[in-house]
Amino acid sequence: MPFKTGIRLLTISAACTVIGACGLLPDFGSTGMSTHELANLNLQMGVRYLDMGMLEVAKEKLDTAYDLxxxxxxxxxxxxxxxxxxxxxxQATDFYQAAIGKDPENYSTKNNYGRFLCERGKHDKGMAMLREALDSPMNQRPWLALSNIGICLLLQNDPAKGEEYLRRALFANPAYPPALQEMLKISYNNRQYMSARAFLERYLAVAKHTPESLWYGFQTERALGNHQAAENYKEQLLINFPTSTEAQQAKTAISK
Structure with missing residues (x-):
């Protein structure tokens, strides 16, 4: 690889231990698959493992795809x-830039890189990337870029414009979890507690709790005077995410 990658994170035998199903994987040596097909197979597997949070085996598959x-x-x-x-x-920056260099019209890469830049304070460049992703005629999932633009605007202290883009994202895909979670936070911060509760319910219909969602659920129900529901959120937060910042905040809030 042209980029620093360090040592591989997993040997083949260790990968078998992690996924517990090596006997079910294809025998690459006897399938007659082309190099491109093998690379694509490893790419798809790597992306899937990445989505599952299995980072070591994801790295193994993605490295193989890259080598091929x-x-x-x-x-x-x-x-x-x-x-x-x-x-x-x-390393992330190097690979994002290499990906865009190979395919300057790839809206998925621009969406990811734009989000990455916004989260690191490079708002102007990030917004430019995200708008290019949104405007791409090939983009069949506009809610991704719309949501990321909305979040980038929030990071620039423009909540009104940020909310506008998040609502556009939810109009395009009413069940998109990141946009729902951001609207939960906006509603709570605007003291629109019933709206915050509604967005949290919509979020939980399509995603699992995070420390942040439990924290906002706890705070929302406290504000509404529903102490039993607030205690339930607090208990889940302390049990499932005991070392999180939100859990520590909940303890402090309770002790006041």
Whole structure:
């Protein structure tokens, strides 16, 4: 690889231990698959493992995909997301830029890279990337870029415009969890507690609790005077995410 990757995170035998199903994996040596097909198979598996949070085996598959077909922009994009996930911003930046260099019109990469830049305070460049992703005629999932633009605007202290884009994202996809969670936070901060509760209920219909969602659920129900529901959220937060910042905040709030 042209980028620093360090040692591989997993041996083949360790991968078998992690996934517990090596006997079910394809025998690459006897399938007669082309190099491109093998690279794509490893890419798809790597992305799936990345989605599942199995980072070590995801890295193994993505490295294999890269070794087989180093110029594939989708593989470069996936590796960028991987390095972002493990907080290696330098490597993530290199792979995002390489992916865009290989396929300048790839809206998925621009969406990911734009979000990445916004989260790191590079708002102007991030917004430009996100708008290019949104405006792409190939983009069949506009709610991704709309939501990321909304969040980037919130990071720039423009809540009104941010809410506008988040609502547009939910109009395009009413069940998109990140937009629902951001609207929960906006509603709570605006003291619209019934609206906050409604957004949390919609969020929980399609996603699992995070420390943040439990914290806002706790605070919302406290504000509404529903102490039993508030205690339930608090208990879930302390049991499931005891070391989280939100759990510590809940303890402090209770002790007051």
């Amino acid at each position: 077909e180093s110029g594939n922009p989708e593989t470069l994009n996936a590796l960028a997301v991987f390095y972002e996930r493990i907080k290696d911003d330098e």
